[in-house]
Amino acid sequence: MSYPRIAGLKNYDAFTAHLQESGIDLPSEAVVQSGADSPLAESLQVHGQTIGNRFCILPMEGWDGTSDGKPTDLTRRRWRNFGLSGAKWMWGGEAVAVRHDGRANPNQLVLNEANLADIASLRQELIDTHEEHFDRSDDLMIGLQLTHSGRYARPNEKKKAEPRTVQRNVVLDRRVGVTDDSAMFSDEELDRLIADFIDAACLVEKIGFTFVDVKHCHGYLGHELLSGVDRQGKYGGSFENRTRFLRDIVQGIRGATRNLQIGVRLSVFDFVPHCPGPDQVGVPEPDSEPNKVFGATPDGLGVDLTEPSRFVRLMHDLGIRMVCTTAGSPYYTPHLQRPAYFPPSDGYHPPEDPLVGVARQIAAVAELKRQHREILFIGSGYTYLQDYLPHVAQAVVRGGLADSIGLGRMVLSYPDLPADVIAGRVWQRKKVCRTFSDCTTAPRQGIISGCYPLDPFYKKREEHDWLKAAKKAVV
Numbered sequence: 001m002s003y004p005r006i007a008g009l010k011n012y013d014a015f016t017a018h019l020q021e022s023g024i025d026l027p028s029e030a031v032v033q034s035g036a037d038s039p040l041a042e043s044l045q046v047h048g049q050t051i052g053n054r055f056c057i058l059p060m061e062g063w064d065g066t067s068d069g070k071p072t073d074l075t076r077r078r079w080r081n082f083g084l085s086g087a088k089w090m091w092g093g094e095a096v097a098v099r100h101d102g103r104a105n106p107n108q109l110v111l112n113e114a115n116l117a118d119i120a121s122l123r124q125e126l127i128d129t130h131e132e133h134f135d136r137s138d139d140l141m142i143g144l145q146l147t148h149s150g151r152y153a154r155p156n157e158k159k160k161a162e163p164r165t166v167q168r169n170v171v172l173d174r175r176v177g178v179t180d181d182s183a184m185f186s187d188e189e190l191d192r193l194i195a196d197f198i199d200a201a202c203l204v205e206k207i208g209f210t211f212v213d214v215k216h217c218h219g220y221l222g223h224e225l226l227s228g229v230d231r232q233g234k235y236g237g238s239f240e241n242r243t244r245f246l247r248d249i250v251q252g253i254r255g256a257t258r259n260l261q262i263g264v265r266l267s268v269f270d271f272v273p274h275c276p277g278p279d280q281v282g283v284p285e286p287d288s289e290p291n292k293v294f295g296a297t298p299d300g301l302g303v304d305l306t307e308p309s310r311f312v313r314l315m316h317d318l319g320i321r322m323v324c325t326t327a328g329s330p331y332y333t334p335h336l337q338r339p340a341y342f343p344p345s346d347g348y349h350p351p352e353d354p355l356v357g358v359a360r361q362i363a364a365v366a367e368l369k370r371q372h373r374e375i376l377f378i379g380s381g382y383t384y385l386q387d388y389l390p391h392v393a394q395a396v397v398r399g400g401l402a403d404s405i406g407l408g409r410m411v412l413s414y415p416d417l418p419a420d421v422i423a424g425r426v427w428q429r430k431k432v433c434r435t436f437s438d439c440t441t442a443p444r445q446g447i448i449s450g451c452y453p454l455d456p457f458y459k460k461r462e463e464h465d466w467l468k469a470a471k472k473a474v475v
């Protein structure tokens, strides 16, 4: 690969020199401020609530729930780490299925009456931990992400795909073993699923979360519906039909809850599916259908925000003010979604400097923010910036290019990063995520997720050895 590793760029000047030489347009500031004057320490207001700073913890599941969808000690530890991070916005915690057939894996959390007290306790443990470290929690905003995994459902066995799709797709059908229309949701089944989302949202309100995220990203059901141009009936074809799912869920939640706010995590653009080329570098997969990609140019290889922007306007009209942005899918366009130097075991080597992937997401969000000033946008995909994450984050927030900086992988390896940055404490270089992708490779091999290379807790576990063996077997 012809681009340098971030860890090899020894200081900020080397980082910016590399950006310049490579023609990568990323905002950044040389000096990271701390204390009350830091742009990252500034609070935000939404729906009458204060969010205490500009860091947001992105949802991340750990494949570590019980078979009936309750959290385990591992899940609890992750949520406590979210609490001690110092970030004041918790976007969703992790994807929680609204019902069994929508689980992305047999260990995903499921929201139902039987699991309610356990899921409520996750939120409480996060708050308690936050209060222990930061004395207050009244400026903490916590939501829960609701999902149906659609095409990527594996509710019963780790290795057994049980996809539920909304339209045929040559490449994506092939990947999950769909050979006819039997996996396709009928309109009546989607009506029922909408009712399940609304019921789940009522439970979310009951256990005290401030908002619910109606997930529309990463190739899962809500996102796939947005690209359902070939689907017949009331959920497919026109923009109006493709967005009916969200409209009906929002309307239903408004009618059935009292104070629950609604947010959406959205893949704001996507490309055609990629696969390893002859040299293992990602290439567009032959037979891809670029017309079935939401937020892409006609060739399926560039960003076109026309429809995503229209969708944000629709959300605004529905009273939604919080959008957590992301891009692509971890299954078929991981280089867009979570830029990494080292691919997961089922991935491909990055077809571009991963910094290009970071810059692409930042630019797309900045454009949406420019067009929709009243929406609060959270940016994602910052982890690849590694030691320079705070420099870019500060410039993004100061420039109004996004309202909050989402942290995904970085918070697995370096949970207290937001607190360190805001307090101006010494940067803990040893904890910086180097995008080894083990937290993605592990679940792809049927092993719980975690930061095996850098988190001492996971380093010591037996799964560490299983993962090593699984990686060897793949090579």
Ligand SMILES: Cc1cc2nc3c(=O)[nH]c(=O)nc-3n(C[C@H](O)[C@H](O)[C@H](O)COP(=O)(O)O)c2cc1C
Pocket: 058, 059, 060, 061, 062, 094, 095, 145, 217, 265, 326, 337, 338, 339, 380, 381, 382, 383, 384, 406, 407, 408, 409, 410, 439, 440, 449
């Ligand atoms: C282990 C793991 C689990 C994830 N689980 C979810 C999830 O449940 N819901 C979701 O919307 N995104 C999920 N993501 C995506 C992250 O929220 C985030 O968008 C992505 O990691 C890019 O941000 P980063 O560069 O800070 O890691 C997951 C990512 C990882 C690495």
Ligand code: SF4
Pocket: 409, 410, 412, 413, 432, 433, 434, 435, 436, 437, 438, 439, 440, 450, 451, 452, 453, 454
């Ligand atoms: S396993 Fe750890 S170092 Fe590797 S990508 Fe995940 S969080 Fe980063």
